[in-house]
Amino acid sequence: MKAEILTIGDELLRGEIVDSNKARIADRLLSLDIETHFHATVRDNPADMREVFLRASGRSDLVLVSGGLGPTRDDLTAQVLADTFGRKLVLDEPSLATLRGFFSRLGREMSENNAKQAYFPEGSDILANPLGTAPGFGIEAGKAVIYCMPGVPRELERMLDEEILPRVRKRLGGGTVVRATLLRTFGLGESTLDDELKDIAADGEVTLGFRTAFPDNYLRPLARAASLEEADAKLATVCETIRNRLGALVYAEGDQTMEAVVGELLRAQGKTVAVAESCSGGLLAERITSVPGASHYFLGGVVAYANAAKRELLGVPAEVLDSDGAVSDRTVRAMAEGVRRRLGADYGIATTGISGPDGGSEEKPLGLVHVALAQAGDTHAESFVFPLDRIRHRQLVAQVALDWLRRALLGVELLAPSIVRGRR
Numbered sequence: 001m002k003a004e005i006l007t008i009g010d011e012l013l014r015g016e017i018v019d020s021n022k023a024r025i026a027d028r029l030l031s032l033d034i035e036t037h038f039h040a041t042v043r044d045n046p047a048d049m050r051e052v053f054l055r056a057s058g059r060s061d062l063v064l065v066s067g068g069l070g071p072t073r074d075d076l077t078a079q080v081l082a083d084t085f086g087r088k089l090v091l092d093e094p095s096l097a098t099l100r101g102f103f104s105r106l107g108r109e110m111s112e113n114n115a116k117q118a119y120f121p122e123g124s125d126i127l128a129n130p131l132g133t134a135p136g137f138g139i140e141a142g143k144a145v146i147y148c149m150p151g152v153p154r155e156l157e158r159m160l161d162e163e164i165l166p167r168v169r170k171r172l173g174g175g176t177v178v179r180a181t182l183l184r185t186f187g188l189g190e191s192t193l194d195d196e197l198k199d200i201a202a203d204g205e206v207t208l209g210f211r212t213a214f215p216d217n218y219l220r221p222l223a224r225a226a227s228l229e230e231a232d233a234k235l236a237t238v239c240e241t242i243r244n245r246l247g248a249l250v251y252a253e254g255d256q257t258m259e260a261v262v263g264e265l266l267r268a269q270g271k272t273v274a275v276a277e278s279c280s281g282g283l284l285a286e287r288i289t290s291v292p293g294a295s296h297y298f299l300g301g302v303v304a305y306a307n308a309a310k311r312e313l314l315g316v317p318a319e320v321l322d323s324d325g326a327v328s329d330r331t332v333r334a335m336a337e338g339v340r341r342r343l344g345a346d347y348g349i350a351t352t353g354i355s356g357p358d359g360g361s362e363e364k365p366l367g368l369v370h371v372a373l374a375q376a377g378d379t380h381a382e383s384f385v386f387p388l389d390r391i392r393h394r395q396l397v398a399q400v401a402l403d404w405l406r407r408a409l410l411g412v413e414l415l416a417p418s419i420v421r422g423r424r
Contacts, residue, residue, distance in 0.1 A: 001172065003029050004038040004060035004144075006052055008067035008077060009151060012041050021066040021156055028160050032169060033178035033224065034062065044074040050084045057085075057142030062168060064160075067151035069134040071113045077148050078137070082121040085141045089119045092126055095135050102133055127163040131155045136163065145171070179231040180222040183242060184252040186403055187417045190217050197245060206238050214392060215399045215417070216258075219250075248412045251403070258402045259287045265409040266297035271346040273405060275301040276314050276339035278326065279353035279369060284398045299343045304335070314338035327352050327364055333381050336372035347408065348374040349401045353386075355393040369397050373404045373414065380404070380414050 005025050012019045019041060026036040038060065042052045049068075056063045068077030082089045096118035103110040120126065120137045127136030127147070134150040136159050147164045149156045185193065190212050201208035201221060209220040219242060223234035243250050252261050266273060275284050285301035288294055302313050307326055310316040315338040320330045332350045340348025353369030360366035365385060372381035384400075386393050396417070404414045 001034050001061045001168075002059070003034050003036045003062040003064065004040070004056045005036055006056060006063060006065045007039075007041045007151070008044065008049065008065065009041075010043045010074070012067075013043050021151065021153060024153065024157060025064050025066070025160065028157075028165060029062075029064075029168075030222070031178060031180055032165065032172065033176060034168070034172075044068065044076055046076060046080050046083070049076060049080045053081060053084045053141075053146070057144045057146065060144050063144045063146040064164070065146060065148040066156055069117065069136065069148060069150045071111075071116050071133070075116070078120055081139065081141075081146070081148070085121070085139070087121040087123065087139075090122050092118050092120055092124075092135075095120075095126060098135070099133055125167075127159055129155055129159055131158055138164070138167070176224050177226065177228050177231045178222060178224050179228070179235045180220060181235060181239065182254055183219040183221065183239065183250050184216055184256070184258075185219060185246060185249045186216050186251055186258065186399060187249045187415060188217065188246075189418065192418065193217055193219065193246075197242060200241055200245070201238055206234050208238070215396045248407060248410060251406060257287075257291075258399060258406065260291050262402050262406050262409070263288070263291040263294060263297065265406060267293070269409060271409065272297050272299050272344075273347040273349065274299045274339045274343040274345035275401075276335040276348065276350040277301060277303050278305055278310070278335070278351060279355045280351045280394050280397050280401070281305075283394050284349065284351065284401055287398055287402065299345045302339055310335060313342075315342065325364070327354055327368060327370060329370055329381055329383060332370035332372040333374070333379050336374035336381070337379055340374045346375060347405060348372075349405060350374075351397050351401055353393075353397060355390045355397075357390060367393060369393070371397065371401055371404065373401070373408060375408065382416060384416055 005022050007019050007021055011017050022039050029036055040052050042048045068075050099114055099118055100110055117134050121139050124137040124139050129135050132150055132152055132155040136149045138145060138147040149159050190210050194210055206223045211218045221235060221238045223231045225231035225234055251258055277284050282303045288298050304310045304313055307321045311318055314335050316331055316334040320334060324330050332352045335350035336348040350372045354360055354366055356366040367386045369386060370383045372379055386396050407414050
């Protein structure tokens, strides 16, 4: 089955928002072993939309469309599709009732332009949207089946998974079963990972893809087989082989984030953590508390930029700050130990560095960072140079700190990512 993805909206072509829906859709299609052959983005213009719809329906078997299903005058997908393929727009009464119910639950009166979202090309297969006001729909045109979804990512994902992919799977019928997963790794660059795993998944029935999502690298094992059981078995075998090879470099599978993994480990072991941040500016605390239930293990944090804050809130000795400076080994150790002691946590994490774009020197260059992890009877600290822009510098600092805490909880060696320079 040859697939094509179309995204609609002036805002996409003007660069006002990032068009992430193409990637979402293509990734989901790959789980059915359907390769996307074409991507296109078109503005909210009937002539342009008609052109891409005709072209797609003539060369692809499956066309997935994102956007243009809203209530405003520039939402034209249903109307243009109907005109392009000679169909009338007809009202779907159940969809209209659902729309009215949506607004009623919010205690609002539905404006008349919202009723536009209940009209579809004649013969459409209506797709439920439990998260928003715009139903989707599918039609058969030319050699293709065309499915239209709202452009809001969370609505699109839900509709794709619950409404469209089951229909596509049914159309595919029997044949090869494809199973895939995502392994999240932190610490090795993409090319190094490929070299480490060069002898794995080399038989063709199991393939291994690589993708960078800074500061991580993702591995995507994909297995093909004649049955679901066989595909799952192949996938499990290759994942086990990868984990055995890479060890703690693989920190999660699927959608689980580093902070979620750390949170699970802290809760399982009944441990607590507190953070002291300078250069990361609260990012570490924000990531930890983004996980539901973080109050079970996160005691608090201190963002201490000024030396006075480091002295008064964290107990960093004045003589250390005067002699070594805020960005130093002794300072970061004192910060981690101070926040652990003052908040009564099992672990204290601290960061201090120079994220730029100013403030570097020959002795302390831009990108220099010190990270420390304190626990009972031991404080581990190292310094690195991360030659990155300010945003990515802070992201990498926070990821290193979280990874150290994960490794400490697992009882494995604390390592820094090999993509950066260490300072001894």
